[in-house]
Amino acid sequence: MSKQERISWQAVQNEVRQRISQRDWKPGDFIPHEADLAQELGCARATVNRALRGLAEAGLLERRRRAGTRVTLNPVRRAEFAIPLIRAEIESKGQRYAHSVCLREMRLPPPDVQARMQVPANVTQLFVQTLYLANGAPYVFESRWINMTAIPAVRDEDFATFSPNEWLVREVAFDGGDFTFSAITASSDEAAMLSCRAGEGLFVLDRTTRHAGQVITSVRLVFHPGYQMHTRI
Amino acid sequence: MSKQERISWQAVQNEVRQRISQRDWKPGDFIPHEADLAQELGCARATVNRALRGLAEAGLLERRRRAGTRVTLNPVRRAEFAIPLIRAEIESKGQRYAHSVCLREMRLPPPDVQARMQVPANVTQLFVQTLYLANGAPYVFESRWINMTAIPAVRDEDFATFSPNEWLVREVAFDGGDFTFSAITASSDEAAMLSCRAGEGLFVLDRTTRHAGQVITSVRLVFHPGYQMHTRI
DNA sequence: AAGATGTATATGTATGAACATAATGACGTG
DNA sequence: CACGTCATTATGTTCATACATATACATCTT
Numbered sequence: 001m002s003k004q005e006r007i008s009w010q011a012v013q014n015e016v017r018q019r020i021s022q023r024d025w026k027p028g029d030f031i032p033h034e035a036d037l038a039q040e041l042g043c044a045r046a047t048v049n050r051a052l053r054g055l056a057e058a059g060l061l062e063r064r065r066r067a068g069t070r071v072t073l074n075p076v077r078r079a080e081f082a083i084p085l086i087r088a089e090i091e092s093k094g095q096r097y098a099h100s101v102c103l104r105e106m107r108l109p110p111p112d113v114q115a116r117m118q119v120p121a122n123v124t125q126l127f128v129q130t131l132y133l134a135n136g137a138p139y140v141f142e143s144r145w146i147n148m149t150a151i152p153a154v155r156d157e158d159f160a161t162f163s164p165n166e167w168l169v170r171e172v173a174f175d176g177g178d179f180t181f182s183a184i185t186a187s188s189d190e191a192a193m194l195s196c197r198a199g200e201g202l203f204v205l206d207r208t209t210r211h212a213g214q215v216i217t218s219v220r221l222v223f224h225p226g227y228q229m230h231t232r233i
Numbered sequence: 234m235s236k237q238e239r240i241s242w243q244a245v246q247n248e249v250r251q252r253i254s255q256r257d258w259k260p261g262d263f264i265p266h267e268a269d270l271a272q273e274l275g276c277a278r279a280t281v282n283r284a285l286r287g288l289a290e291a292g293l294l295e296r297r298r299r300a301g302t303r304v305t306l307n308p309v310r311r312a313e314f315a316i317p318l319i320r321a322e323i324e325s326k327g328q329r330y331a332h333s334v335c336l337r338e339m340r341l342p343p344p345d346v347q348a349r350m351q352v353p354a355n356v357t358q359l360f361v362q363t364l365y366l367a368n369g370a371p372y373v374f375e376s377r378w379i380n381m382t383a384i385p386a387v388r389d390e391d392f393a394t395f396s397p398n399e400w401l402v403r404e405v406a407f408d409g410g411d412f413t414f415s416a417i418t419a420s421s422d423e424a425a426m427l428s429c430r431a432g433e434g435l436f437v438l439d440r441t442t443r444h445a446g447q448v449i450t451s452v453r454l455v456f457h458p459g460y461q462m463h464t465r466i
Numbered sequence: 467a468a469g470a471t472g473t474a475t476a477t478g479t480a481t482g483a484a485c486a487t488a489a490t491g492a493c494g495t496g
Numbered sequence: 497c498a499c500g501t502c503a504t505t506a507t508g509t510t511c512a513t514a515c516a517t518a519t520a521c522a523t524c525t526t
Contacts, residue, residue, distance in 0.1 A: 006480070006516095021406050021445070033506060044481045049507075065488040065507045074402070077316040079412050082309045169307065173254050179312050181462040183416035185434040201418040201434030212254075229414040239486095239510070266476060277511045282478075298477045298518040 007043035012051035015041065020060065020071055028073045031061070081231035083179075086132050086140060086165050095134040099163040102193075103129040106148075113145055116208050117215040126154060128164050131193060137224070138194040144219040151216060164217075168209075174216055180206040181229075190222055200225045240276035245284035248274065253293065253304055261306045264294070314464035316412075319365050319373060319398050328367040332396040335426075336362040339381075346378055349441050350448040359387060361397050364426060370457070371427040377452040384449060397450075406444055413439040414462075423455055433458045 019025050031037075034052065038045040052069060055061045059078055063069045090097045106124040114121055126146040132139045144164050146154050151172060159167060182204050184190075191198040203223040209216045252258050264270075267285065271278040285302060288294045292309055296302045323330045340360040347354055359379040365372045377397050379387050390400060415437050417423075424431040436456040442449045 008479075017408075021408065023406070035506085045507095046482085047480060049509095050479085053508090063507065066490055066505055067488090068506060074318070074321075077410075078313050079316060079410075080311050080313045081412075082311055084309055085307065088307070173256070175254065176466055177310070177312075178465045179463065181414060181436070182460065183434040183436040183456075183458075185418075185432065199418065199432045201416040203414070203416040203436075223416075225416075227415065230412065232411045233409055241509075268476085278477095279512085280510065283509090286478090296477065299475055299520055300518090301476060 007041055007047060009047050009050040009054075012037070012041055012043065012048055013054055016051065016055060017060070025071050027071050027075075030068050030070045033068065077233065079231050079233050081229065085169060086142075086163065090132070090134040090139060093134070096136070098133040098136070099130055099159075100133070101128060101130050101159050101164075103127070104159070109145055113218055116218050117145060117147060119147060119149070119215070123149070128159065130159065130164055132163065132165075138196075139224055140227070141190065141193045141222045142219060143222075144217055146217045147215055150211070150214045164219075168217060172211065172216055174209045174211040176210040178206075178208045182206070184222070186225075194222065194224050196225045203227045203229070240274055240280060242280045242283040242287075245270070245274055245276065245281055246287060249284065249288060250293070258304050260304050260308075263301050263303045266301060310466065312464045312466050314462065318402060319375075319396065323365070323367045323372060326367070329369070331366040331369070332363055333366070334361060334363050334392050334397075336360070337392070342378055346451055349451050350378060350380060352380060352382070352448070356382070361392065363392065363396055363398075365396065365398075371429075372457055373460070374423065374426045374455045375452060376455075377450055379450045380448055383444070383447045397452075401442075401450060405449055407442045407449055408445070409443040411439075411441045415439070417455070419458075427455065427457050429458045436460045436462070 016025075016031070019031075025031050032040070034045045034048045038048045041048070052061060052063065056063045056069075059075050060072055061069055062072050084092070086099075087097045105127055107127040108122075108124050109117065109119065109127075111121075117125070119125060126148050128142075128144045128146065130142045130144070132142065142165065146164070146168075148154065151168075153171065154167075157167060162170065183201050184204050186194070186196060186198050186200045186202050188198040190202065191200065194202070196202075202225060205221040205223075206219070207221070208218045249258075249264070252264075258264050265273070267278045267281045271281045274281070285294060285296065289296045289302075292311055293305055294302050295305050317325070319332075320330045338360055339357040341355075341357050342350065342352065342360075344354075350358070352358060359381050361375075361377045361379065363375045363377070365375065375398065379397070379401075381387065384401075384405060386404065387400075392400060395403065416434050417437050419427070419429060419431050419433045419435050421431040423435065424433065427435070429435075435458060438454040438456070439452070440454070441451045
């Protein structure tokens with residue numbers, strides 16, 4: 001008697017991945033029930049469940065009670081990317097980090113920002129513009145609105161040691177956000193800030209951050225020319 | 234005796250989320266062991282494990298054997314975005330989809346593409362340029378290299394009914410890819426294709442798709458001015 | 467003091483059993 | 497035929513138990 005090999009849920013996942021990849025099970029097909037698979041592969045149903053649940057989370061399978069499990073017809077590929085601190089992003093490239101606050105004042109937000117932040121129309125909010133530098137060269141220019149009602153402690157902060165980005169991450173918990181990626185054509189102001197020519201294409205990230213139902217901050221990051229955001233699946 | 238309430242793993246997750254959110258457990262803190270939590274909350278350790286595993290996957294907790302579980306110090310926020318078919322993306326906005334193949338020929342890839350695709354230097358590959366239209370207006374311009382060695386069947390395909398994007402998704406399985414997002418300044422060629430002015434900032438997605446260790450295709454998508462990519466967490 | 471070895475411990479995984487839940491499909495009623 | 501009812505069934509969850517595995521920490525060796 002050879003020693004009984006224990007089947008791990010990862011092994012089950014690989015087996016299922018292979019069968020899908022080799023088109024044994026084609027997109028749209030129902031695959032065998034958990035109980036059948038468990039018996040075939042020689043493991044408990046819970047193990048099969050663990051494996052299939054993971055594949056469903058990854059979007060490769062679709063599962064419905066009573067109906068069964070089928071291979072996703074048009075797998076919507078999902079990519080995931082990390083949103084690091086700007087400091088961490090710069091330092092991870094081995095470059096020297098610095099930031100300087102260009103502007104910090106109370107100001108009435110324009111209507112689009114009011115809407116995004118869900119704040120009343122006649123209340124001023126904190127507006128901060130910051131330039132982040134890598135090895136002394138402009139890296140990204142940040143224009144940020146901060147909800148003073150939600151974060152009163154920010155009133156006494158000058159962001160000299162900690163940038164707005166870093167300060168908020170450290171001080172304020174958040175649980176959700178919207179992200180919009182786009183490209184803009186550099187205006188002369190933006191070109192001046194980033195030391196590039198007006199008219200260059202620049203990568204832009206707009207982000208709105210929430211906590212407990214409130215909008216904490218709304219920020220636009222305009223990156224230096226040639227900036228790339230990378231991810232893989 | 235009141236009926237015993239069963240504790241679900243979601244309930245455990247919510248409890249833990251709250252304690253983190255309310256800073257009962259601060260970033261960097263160790264949280265109680267699974268066994269202790271299970272006893273405190275009145276459920277099995279497996280249930281706590283299920284809950285904490287999920288939070289660790291979400292990046293909120295860090296777990297290490299023997300060491301224990303701690304609240305992530307600088308939670309790297311991860312956003313996930315879907316990568317739909319171009320047809321689906323256009324039609325989901327209620328617009329009319331169309332595409333037209335501008336160029337289709339065998340060609341020797343430039344060195345950077347050779348490197349990305351991991352193909353020999355002296356072998357020609359299929360090069361296809363396609364314009365995708367929404368309600369008749371240019372939506373995105375695609376320049377694609379297809380690995381003929383990996384996908385010989387593509388030799389007889391003219392991409393009239395199915396665009397390269399759609400054809401490949403339908404015909405070829407894939408299991409990985411690299412994504413690079415950036416912004417470019419429109420050249421006069423690109424401006425002509427997308428009916429915009431030269432010099433406008435354009436959003437660009439470069440993607441390389443793999444299957445079974447081989448690179449299937451490498452593609453650059455140049456989007457129309459004003460295009461936005463959205464996601465939320 | 468530096469390095470090798472051993473042990474305790476927290477998380478990770480596997481299992482069988484039981485029950486929960488959703489949803490399909492069959493059946494019966496108006 | 498339209499519609500509500502109900503049994504069936506596949507996935508979803510909980511539990512107790514057992515064992516696996518990584519690793520922090522103590523202890524022993526040189």
